[in-house]
Amino acid sequence: MRLGIRANLAQFSLLVGVNALVGGMLGQERTVLPLLADETFHLTGYTFLLTYVLAFGVTKAATNYFAGTWSDRFGRKPVLLAGWLIALPVPLLLIWAPSWAWVIAANVLLGVNQGLTWSTTVIMKIDLAGPHRRGLAMGLNEAAGYLAVAVTALATGYLAAHHGLRPAPFLLGLSYAALGLGLTVFAVRETRDHAKLEAAGHQSTGELTNREVFARTSLREPALSSASQAGMVNNLNDGLAWGLFPLLFATAGLSVSRIGILAALYPAVWGLGQFVTGPLSDRWGRKRLITTGMLVQAVALAMVAAVETFPAWVVAAILLGVGTAMVYPTLLASIGDVAHPAWRARAVGVYRLWRDGGFAVGAVLAGVVADVWGLRAAVWVVAVVTAVSGLVVAVRMYETHPRRTVEVQGEAR
Template sequence: MSHLEPRDPAEPRIPTDPDEPPVETVPDAVPSASREKVPEAIKVLIAAAFVIALGYGIVAPVLPQFASSFGVGVAAASAVISAFALCRLVFAPVSGTVVNRLGERPTYLIGLIVVALSSAATAFAQTYWQLLVFRGLGGIGSTMFTVSAMGLIVRLSPRTMRGRVSGYYATAFLLGGILGPVLGGALAGLGMHAPFLIYAAALFVAVLVVWLRLKDETLGARRGAATQPVMRVRDALDAGAYRAALASSFSTGWTAMGVRVALVPLLATQIVGEGPAVAGLALALFAVGNACALTVTGRLTDRWGRKPLVLTGLVVCGVATIGVGLSSTVVAFAVLSLLAGVGSGTLNPGQQAAVADVIGPDRAGGKVLSRYQMCADAGQIAGPIIAGALADAAGFGWAFGVSGALMLIAALAWLPVRETAPDATRTETKE
């Protein structure tokens, strides 16, 4: 075929680069992404994600200060965030086996219950070490419901709307994140214990939603998964997009999930000169920027491809993060937090859709997904500890500067990556 001739959308496209994964094509009979409906099982996961994020957002503004109330420094207070991620990281390889043996729905429910009980126990911690242990145990349950949910989303998402589904799921988390930190800051007057109990209650609500609504669709997916070939991690690593996604996942875990939650409340208190209310506002603005970006970038990821949105998001989030550490006024602090959220919301749908493209709907990718999640957890572990130590030794400017630089380095990893979005998908969406 001449390079000047248009390609038939139904004709398979053969990758010309060893780093490029096989690309799925969409036959003419498949409806466009804009006309497809989101599967009911994914709607249930989206609703549960909102409830989970709402509870976590309530805890986020007070967690580092609760740790500081035991008389520890910034690094030790930040380690409470890392303990949660450490248990997620350690248990992640096992979570895939648990899903295969119990099924997605039981694994999801057990994970939520474990996190709920951990949060309730955290509220009654009497020492710093009890707080560290109770919070860390919640990470085991967290990785259980995270990996099972990711597997379902990859398998059940129509291939022409993977970006949209990733955007919807992330938006649910962030809408909860918009309300959660604001409520958490307002509830600070009730004491350090109340937010953790409210978080536990929110998780039990999510358990109820999933228990009642996520039934036949999930069980059918599990039966179908039994005959699917398993994708090995080494096969996924042959794809440049997966390797780049691991790098950006690590930097996002470090900066957007770790340092943001651990150091922003402390920066608000020590540098900007305000308390939990402003810390909650900054976290909420990050979530607002994230959610606003997701309303657009999910569809754009399916239309323009994964790579352009990921690159843009990494650069915006990285530069804004560096600026947050240099803030000296509430206005600058708030605006840069908002921009960092916009960057994070721009990159996430493309990053997750690229991983889904590499796996595809016809292969079991539990181990591939767990390694992807482990990179985010590793960043969330290392970020608060190392950035917290930098803040103690050299100031918050260095802590946030290094964190933002990691996002820019991850952007460099995406530059040579071949686009993974099926050409037919992008053609249909434009039409």
């Protein structure tokens, strides 16, 4: 048993594919669900409409925490398997939903599915990759997931335009769940022993209680807590894009197919960009990319709020994807840098608890502001929050990549 992506290439590649299926489960909703809320269920009030984002965010955030704890206690594969079993009813509930309550119930299950499966694939890849190529590992993992979000959002937009909002778009999700379950049962292998191998090379045992891990990751440790707040704001942005962007674009008279293009473009650039930004963080370090990425996202959101045409929104979506690509895999890599292998899975779970709590915060914040002052005002508010988050990282976070940290210390001497 060895550490490293090349040494574990077959299993690592399989897990990249599995995470693409995880992302596809999320992508089935990106284009269609806001339109379904408006056209089929005739919901009024943005806060009420965003209840599905709130339900998803709360359950995914909580499940992330337990996924990390359970991965240490029971192993990675059982947690991944449980996540896929919970995924199976989600597309069926969306297809058959006679009321909005069914949609909320489906998103509760989707949140549990995403928390268990995505968290576990992250932990497993960190286990396999070892300490020096975590940026590359997280770039590949997140790229696969969010490219699948983009492709599925585009595909469901096409299916909705040609075959209606239900059931055709959600049949993709059903196929993803079945395939993910099958691969997990028959092909995925346990990786917990790889974490134990890495831990054996550390001088300290690194044992901490769950409460200590939570406190360090949330507040006490500067890099971990900076990453947690930046992750939360990043997904606050994504919740806004998921729930309100299609409605904002629709107010400008864009067709369903054009809304689908915009809904797919942002995660597509985000996904593809991580092929570059993940390994780049292994060379340049983490802090620089995170700070710059948050500020780029703030500029992109301000542009979404300010412009009114499809070409301008295309540019804004690309810019938002670039900024998110700079941040997303780099935050995960920084958690892996700082956390000891003995409690790393739990630290990833706590980080993802805060990060995906951003969906819930974004649903409430954006929904309330949109109801009171309008859609564009909600986007402006989130743009300001994102800029402030980037400044917090610039002030509080230190460089976490092992090689870059040694170089900086050497230059200081």
